[in-house]
Amino acid sequence: MNEIFSSVLPDYDPGRYFCELTRSRTDAGPVPEWLLERLARIGLPALRARADLAETELIDLGITFTVYSDATAIDRILPFDCIPRILTYNEWDLLERACIQRVTALNLFLGDIYGAGNVVKDGIIPAELVYGNANYRPEMKDFPVPHGTYVHVCGIDIIRDEFGDFRVLEDNARTPSGVSYVIENRHLMLRTFPDLMSGIRLRPVDDYGRRLRAAMTDIAPGGLEDPQVVLLSPGIYNSAYFEHVFLAREMGVPLVQGQDLIVENDRVYMRTISGLRPVHTIYRRLNDDFLDPAVFRPESMLGVRGLIGAWKAGNVAIANAVGTGVADDKAVYAYMPRIIKYYLGEEPLIQNVQTNICREAEGLQYTLDNLDKLVTKPVGESGGYGITIGPRATKEELAVARASLLADPDNWISQPLIGLSVAPTLGEDGIGPRHLDLRPFIVTGKDSWVLPGGLTRVAMKRGSLIVNSSQGGGSKDTWVLADRFEEAAP
Amino acid sequence: MRFDTVLLARDAEGLFWMARYLERVENLARLIDVTQSFESPGYESEAWFGLIRINADEKNFSERGFSPDADHVKRFYLLDRGNPTSVPHNIEDARTNARTLRPLMSTEMWRQINVFHRFISHLTPADLEGDSLSRLCTRLREGVQAHTGITEGTLYRDQGWYFYHMGRVIERADQTTRMLDIKYTTMLPRDGEAKRVAELTQWNAVLRAAAGYHAFKRHARANFRAEDVVEFLLRDPSSPRSVLLCVRRVEAYLDDLRRIYGLSRSHESLEAAEYLREILTEKSISHILATGLHDYLDVVQIHLQILAGAIGRAFFRDWRPEKPGATQTQSQTIHAPGDRTGGRSEALA
Numbered sequence: 001m002n003e004i005f006s007s008v009l010p011d012y013d014p015g016r017y018f019c020e021l022t023r024s025r026t027d028a029g030p031v032p033e034w035l036l037e038r039l040a041r042i043g044l045p046a047l048r049a050r051a052d053l054a055e056t057e058l059i060d061l062g063i064t065f066t067v068y069s070d071a072t073a074i075d076r077i078l079p080f081d082c083i084p085r086i087l088t089y090n091e092w093d094l095l096e097r098a099c100i101q102r103v104t105a106l107n108l109f110l111g112d113i114y115g116a117g118n119v120v121k122d123g124i125i126p127a128e129l130v131y132g133n134a135n136y137r138p139e140m141k142d143f144p145v146p147h148g149t150y151v152h153v154c155g156i157d158i159i160r161d162e163f164g165d166f167r168v169l170e171d172n173a174r175t176p177s178g179v180s181y182v183i184e185n186r187h188l189m190l191r192t193f194p195d196l197m198s199g200i201r202l203r204p205v206d207d208y209g210r211r212l213r214a215a216m217t218d219i220a221p222g223g224l225e226d227p228q229v230v231l232l233s234p235g236i237y238n239s240a241y242f243e244h245v246f247l248a249r250e251m252g253v254p255l256v257q258g259q260d261l262i263v264e265n266d267r268v269y270m271r272t273i274s275g276l277r278p279v280h281t282i283y284r285r286l287n288d289d290f291l292d293p294a295v296f297r298p299e300s301m302l303g304v305r306g307l308i309g310a311w312k313a314g315n316v317a318i319a320n321a322v323g324t325g326v327a328d329d330k331a332v333y334a335y336m337p338r339i340i341k342y343y344l345g346e347e348p349l350i351q352n353v354q355t356n357i358c359r360e361a362e363g364l365q366y367t368l369d370n371l372d373k374l375v376t377k378p379v380g381e382s383g384g385y386g387i388t389i390g391p392r393a394t395k396e397e398l399a400v401a402r403a404s405l406l407a408d409p410d411n412w413i414s415q416p417l418i419g420l421s422v423a424p425t426l427g428e429d430g431i432g433p434r435h436l437d438l439r440p441f442i443v444t445g446k447d448s449w450v451l452p453g454g455l456t457r458v459a460m461k462r463g464s465l466i467v468n469s470s471q472g473g474g475s476k477d478t479w480v481l482a483d484r485f486e487e488a489a490p
Numbered sequence: 491m492r493f494d495t496v497l498l499a500r501d502a503e504g505l506f507w508m509a510r511y512l513e514r515v516e517n518l519a520r521l522i523d524v525t526q527s528f529e530s531p532g533y534e535s536e537a538w539f540g541l542i543r544i545n546a547d548e549k550n551f552s553e554r555g556f557s558p559d560a561d562h563v564k565r566f567y568l569l570d571r572g573n574p575t576s577v578p579h580n581i582e583d584a585r586t587n588a589r590t591l592r593p594l595m596s597t598e599m600w601r602q603i604n605v606f607h608r609f610i611s612h613l614t615p616a617d618l619e620g621d622s623l624s625r626l627c628t629r630l631r632e633g634v635q636a637h638t639g640i641t642e643g644t645l646y647r648d649q650g651w652y653f654y655h656m657g658r659v660i661e662r663a664d665q666t667t668r669m670l671d672i673k674y675t676t677m678l679p680r681d682g683e684a685k686r687v688a689e690l691t692q693w694n695a696v697l698r699a700a701a702g703y704h705a706f707k708r709h710a711r712a713n714f715r716a717e718d719v720v721e722f723l724l725r726d727p728s729s730p731r732s733v734l735l736c737v738r739r740v741e742a743y744l745d746d747l748r749r750i751y752g753l754s755r756s757h758e759s760l761e762a763a764e765y766l767r768e769i770l771t772e773k774s775i776s777h778i779l780a781t782g783l784h785d786y787l788d789v790v791q792i793h794l795q796i797l798a799g800a801i802g803r804a805f806f807r808d809w810r811p812e813k814p815g816a817t818q819t820q821s822q823t824i825h826a827p828g829d830r831t832g833g834r835s836e837a838l839a
């Protein structure tokens with residue numbers, strides 16, 4: 001392996017980071033070697049030419065997201081890196097079980113805090129973190145949801161540290177996006193790099209639409225056999241609109257906007273050319289506060305007046321449920337290991353990253369004392385906004401971070417800087433190591449199912465640790481090996 | 491058994507207008523091409539400004555700071571994104587609609603519109619010069635024709651297909667009346683043989699623009715007259731761009747929607763189509779020419795708008811009040827930028 005590796009990538013040096021391709025893993029079988037040999041056979045110029053064609057293909061197909069800065073909106077593709085990331089059979093087995101464990105705990109937690117509140121009464125988590133949370137929705141109190149499922153679609157951000165251990169970085173329990181790229185990346189690989197993949201048995205990713213629709217059917221009111229499912233999107237200006245289209249197509253359901261829906265007598269209908277048609281399940285890709293102007297933001301034109309009333313009357317199902325934001329809050333995240341243990345009596349299969357909670361005096365002091373060594377994050381933000389990476393920040397940036405922390409400590413957590421794993425990635429200066437993470441997607445109706453693999457996001461800039469698409473991140477096809485290769489004899 | 495597919499009112503309207511926008515692109519290319527062939531030395535500006543007149547764009551044209559010469563007219567229609575009647579604006583609108591219609595369209599349709607849109611957004615003034623212009627018109631025409639071909643071969647034929655096609659033929663009928671009108675805005679020699687030859691050249695060009703040149707020749711008398719051309723473009727039962735054929739198509743589509751899909755609200759639109767058909771057939775062409783073709787074409791255009799309005803009321807907007815004076819544009823609700831993203835957590839956080 002190492003011979004092949006150094007002959008194909010002589011200048012490649014992952015440093016102290018765990019490399020997802022070249023670090024030897026006994027259960028990866030011959031696949032990494034094959035991949036390297038094939039890359040070598042194609043050669044750098046041809047690889048680059050094909051990668052360019054693949055990106056052109058993405059533009060032609062309009063597989064784009066929209067970036068907003070000030071008043072301008074630009075269509076961008078999610079940069080695609082043609083060298084896949086490989087997960088072995090055993091790695092995936094662990095990831096899959098850990099994801100289901102986590103989603104199960106998240107749902108039990110939500111059912112509890114919107115019900116009896118035992119987790120608070122038993123002192124597992126401070127009351128103000130739950131009930132004082134901006135994303136706690138009192139409307140949900142004592143409103144049971146079908147199968148106890150609040151988080152029907154969950155994306156869990158998982159990283160791998162220097163030792164190769166997986167760690168959960170963040171839960172996304174509201175309206176996580178990115179799953180469309182998992183499937184589109186695979187299709188793109190199959191079209192543009194069939195020779196890289198041939199003969200390697202992978203877990204397929206095509207089943208997502210069917211599974212999602214089945215979950216939406218599971219939760220429809222009244223046990224209808226073939227309920228009318230719709231996907232509710234804010235419309236073409238939303239940065240994830242491509243994904244909304246993709247999922248509506250994969251599920252085979254109408255893609256609606258707020259203006260297409262109307263509530264009459266606590267029932268939801270869509271406006272069709274032949275009049276109003278009943279709607280039973282809404283997979284919404286709209287934040288809670290936009291959903292119903294009668295209950296949340298009164299100025300929202302994206303939602304549907306009366307929707308929450310219809311939901312509470314039991315006439316429509318909404319996925320994800322309202323009020324899940326309290327569970328994927330970065331402050332609540334710190335308590336997840338304890339939450340898992342509390343409900344399931346199990347240790348987390350994959351641990352959190354160690355997290356300091358600045359609302360607690362101890363956590364704040366530690367963070368302030370070690371600001372230059374820690375990553376500080378605002379708890380209510382997403383998309384990589386507001387993050388300061390201590391070891392890489394300038395004096396001025398650290399001063400700004402310090403001031404923000406002191407001004408509103410409750411809004412901050414800090415974590416040690418994790419050396420995210422890397423994988424060979426095609427850059428302008430050849431193939432080099434780039435940091436990456438993984439976001440598996442879990443679909444839950446009656447039961448949970450995990451899409452094999454997930455979205456591998458990669459920081460395209462050398463040395464960068466920020467993988468977010470809004471900040472220049474790209475993605476890779478994520479291969480889950482279907483074969484369980486025997487571990488080599490010692 | 492037919493699948494009982496659901497068609498959102500908004501999507502029906504989107505399909506109707508996407509087809510119209512693309513048909514406009516094709517016809518604009520046809521009109522520009524024919525205008526170029528009308529150009530006679532010394533009268534270029536008049537010939538090109540005729541295009542402004544038949545599209546009733548005089549006000550729009552001057553408000554956007556253009557002056558009536560050939561270059562400005564070409565830029566106004568081929569490069570000016572701010573002009574709602576331009577090729578770039580129409581393709582932008584078509585693509586925006588295509589975006590909302592993606593769940594109903596084939597990937598091939600979407601891809602072609604996307605690529606075509608990119609081609610048009612990269613046009614420069616050099617593309618309008620000399621022999622480039624005619625080549626550009628050909629590319630524009632072929633771009634739309636590729637779209638129609640892909641649509642024919644891939645668009646699922648449920649209710650949506652009918653709305654798409656109604657939009658297409660209503661726009662086409664409207665555009666054919668404008669092609670006929672162009673003849674009345676151009677300069678001709680005063681009289682005699684020179685006039686006769688010039689007129690003949692012009693009629694031939696109009697026929698070519700409407701893709702009817704050879705079909706007309708096969709049917710027309712050797713010594714054809716103006717009214718033969720007018721008759722052909724207005725009433726020929728077989729020419730794909732004749733106004734009558736287009737109106738009959740609308741009637742047939744509405745009838746299918748009623749018969750096959752039980753859409754009984756087509757009543758008012760069927761009446762509007764029937765009335766339009768009467769306007770097209772009741773008077774002799776010589777009578778129309780004697781009383782004024784231009785005014786007659788205006789009447790036809792107004793009734794096409796009435797027809798489109800009736801379809802809109804029956805299927806697109808029955809559930810909300812119609813905006814006054816909005817007959818010829820799509821009733822899209824555009825949200826304020828702050829509201830339209832639905833929050834930031836949707837970014838690939």
